[in-house]
């Protein structure tokens with residue numbers, strides 16, 4: 001079985017959040033593998049410049065996977081040969097995004113309508129890349145719980161690991177992730193499986209492990225809380241919001257213009273201070289900041 005730095009913990013792809021700064025912090029706290037935000041295969045193919053910053057990695061990052069979304073096997077086959085993708089040791093294919101802008105193009109969770117297409121896409125990536133290939137999906141689409149069928153198709157195409165988020169496309173983020181359904185998918189697969197959904201602490205981590213999954217992926221539980229990877233293992237850790245925010249800003253300024261850093265960090269700061277005493281005032285000041293200097297001074 002593939003192991004990622006000896007850890008079974010994975011930071012999920014999180015559009016708008018799992019940037020190089022957040023990933024570096026998550027690695028420091030014990031994540032074994034971190035994913036980039038989702039990147040459009042078509043965007044890469046047509047040379048969209050917006051993808052460049054999404055593909056930036058920090059020198060300190062240990063094992064980062066790039067997540068691609070798309071629907072055309074030929075485009076996947078082409079872009080996975082690009083140097084910007086080849087620098088990653090692992091490629092993930094998004095088959096879970098429920099956002100209309102994505103699904104209306106037949107991408108993200110829409111792929112779960114066609115296990116045949118899933119197999120073709122995974123095979124196209126495997127045949128054109130030497131890298132580990134993973135797939136991330138939901139429990140089903142259109143009222144069907146067809147994750148097992150889709151996961152078997154991905155496995156047939158050559159996927160090295162399959163992540164299942166325990167909700168259907170229609171559920172979006174409502175209700176609780178269904179761990180029993182994840183266990184049923186896991187049981188049918190021979191490749192390693194990763195469970196995802198609602199893991200935020202040791203208790204939920206252990207519950208997810210009871211499903212038999214090999215890996216556990218965390219998204220919302222890591223936003224503003226990179227220490228969650230230590231917390232679930234009951235490892236000692238220090239966490240200081242000010243230090244984390246300043247570190248995060250520092251990393252982003254190495255590759256993003258000031259304005260973009262400010263926009264990204266305002267959202268990240270809302271997560272870092274969530275639940276803290278005085279968080280409302282800090283957020284207001286942060287959101288009012290007009291320069292990076294003003295933004296960092298909020299934490300003085």
Ligand SMILES: Cc1cc2nc3c(=O)[nH]c(=O)nc-3n(C[C@H](O)[C@H](O)[C@H](O)COP(=O)(O)O)c2cc1C
Pocket residue numbers: 012013014015016017037038067094095096097136165196197198199217218219220221
């Ligand atoms: C703001 C936000 C952005 C997300 N972006 C992505 C993405 O780019 N790719 C993806 O596969 N899933 C994405 N997801 C889904 C998460 O990776 C994860 O599957 C979901 O949040 C459930 O896990 P959790 O309960 O640990 O948050 C996103 C979720 C959130 C909340």
